[in-house]
Amino acid sequence: MKLLSGTAIGSTLEQSKISISGWTEGAYTASSARGGSLPIGFNYKPNQFLLQQNWLRVERSIDTESSEPSWGFRFDTILPGSDYRFTLARGLMTSQLTDNRGDPNLYGIDPIQFYGEFYLPGIAKGLDIKVGRFFAQFGVESIDATQNPLFSGSYNFFYNPFTHTGVLTTLNLDDTWSVQNGLVTGSDIFIDSGSNPTYIGSVKWAPPKGNDSVLFAVVIGSHRYDASHNLNNPDVFDLVYTHTFNDDLSYTLDACYSFQTNLPDSGFVNNFGVAQYLTYQICPQLSVTGRLEFFDDCQGQKTGFKGLYTALTTGVTYKPESWLWIRPEVRYDYNDESRPFANKSSLFTASCDVIFRW
Template identity: 45%
Template sequence: MTGRSRSMWLSWCLSGALAAGQVVAPAPLPSNDAIPRIIPVQANQPANPLEIKEEEPAPASGDKQLLMELLSGTSFGDRLDRNGIVIKGLTNGNFTASTAPKNNLPMAMNYLANQFLLEQNTLIIEKAIDASSDEFNWGFKSYTILPGSDYRFTLSNNLADSQLRMNNGLPNTYGVDPTEFYLQAYLPGLQTDVKVGRFATIIYNETIDPTGNRVVSRALTFMNNPFTNSGGLATTKLNDNWTIANGIVAGNDVFFGPAGNPAYLGGVRWDNTDKTTYLAFNTTLGSAEFNQYLRTNNQYDVFELQFSHNFSEKFNYLLDVMYSLQNGISGASIFERDGATPRGFEGNATWYGFVNYFTYTWTDSFASTFRFEVFDDNKGYRTGYEGIYTTYTLGAVWKATDGLWLRPEFRYDYNGTTAAYSGSNGLFTAAADFIIRW
């Protein structure tokens, strides 16, 4: 590729990304089916034989995605290579056919019914640490949604959250979110890596990054617990079997400020010697008190247990169990599906979920997953509708190429206590999405 051709291709690629950032938001949903103002949430990496997850950044001399290939041979690209910096991105869009007329909430993140949705157009800039080195080294990561519909779920309190009220008091369909931005250092003498900034929480196995998930939609348990934490986290490898994490953060899905309050984030994980089984416990512990003055719910405690086992090279089972609580709620507004009609809530709230994943890897490029979930929002504090939800999801991922993934999914949700889905107790959806990694 000549210098002029490469420049033309690079200009076209960057122009396309910028143009995508100027998507005109569609007209707001009717008032009886609009979107709740805030649905807090997170991420950790799944134990998947196919490793359907965010990949480690490609070394400067190794495999590169489209953008780095276009930069290859330029002075800017050479400078990135010399410094071990990778620039890449992804575009994730889907269409979800649904029995609901307007939206699928509380199912998410593909929440819009019977229409195309651009969930993410994301730019990633990172310099990875080298955990195999005997010398101190440092890195950083920036993961920014610009634009995408996922932003309404991933935004942190006190960080660009005014977007949630820009559409006549409701969120626009598309927005931006600097989901992750942190510095990282590796301390070889302690076998420890330290990160400081805003980062994906260690709680739960599903992720904000769509490449980290086995199916299109997210579990309700994931959607109603933390997405990100802001603060510091140290992860130490004690030996080949044990890893611990300890950190201080500002709460859940809050970027410091008046809604922030010091909380502990930590966990412990055991892997067997041949890395076919792991057991992990993660938690965030703080005041667990509702903020009466600011009316925010970023301070709540979470306890999580993960178990994963590979029955063979092709078949993996993963169990994720989570229990969360918040106290001292007085006069809190739980918004109905119109996003504006509040219901008062008093007292203490708990919610918990059990999520099972059965994944079979058919080939190096194709895997299928059945996910079965039970989520109890017994007082309706998280979803706005009380009751026990059961969800059944069958999905697959096909890596047509390294840069193009295609995922079909069929899902059924049911709440026997409350008509949580546009006046119905049940919801059936059939979704298909694509992920372009550039």
């Protein structure tokens, strides 16, 4: 936008209240597992460089300060990046997952968010309506790498729905309480023969002058595995609690439970996880985050290996410039019942990603 400032294109975008931005994220993960680091998340390729995200964002933001209704939109696209492999929605450009002689392409494109947005200030403290494909509305972490305190993802995040397609309303009841209600085509489904009506919703309590906030969110659908379409339909219940000790130190707890029925051979399956985050802001350019997580894949349906996963991660976010982020981290994972990490019970990784914002 700075480059376009003063040009005809820049003036047109400014008058239309449209902005263009994005980032490029590259990363390297050193791992004790040679064959692959799954079931940990997006940095699943050990001992090699990956272009995780090359993100383009085009948006027109709604105006929540005006007394008049406003409208906007957002288009977010990974083009290209290795993260696409896990975020693609069923029924949307999924041929990329078999184009490499039946295997996924290493890099691909995912139009990960595209929605229209309408804001009505006269209803309670404001009603927001989204129509399209958007991020799942629960948990702490995000597909958007710039919204995460650490480079690697938690099991709670990676093994639950990423996106929904449909209609979502957010009603601000007052300055403290807000509620969400939505109807979508399923979890990680765009438009597909396996689509099924699914409810998503949340209740948030966040006093503007308080040190605590609580978010409870649900995804409720058929909760039955669709064998005819090889499609998961989990019900999800998630609770996020945040406490701010002071301007520099904050704590977040994310507790998540999901279940599903009608699985071949196993019938009922479930999993639950608790992830805790402690972040200390040393200075505006430097912060440190620790994450301790326990994730029980009770029947092994999510990760492929049953048992309780324990994961401890410590990372640093360094921003020498507003457009440059560097995030090194070390992580240790352990499963008390199975050997998911290249036939080992434990995994050690040392990673670093670099984000160039533009």
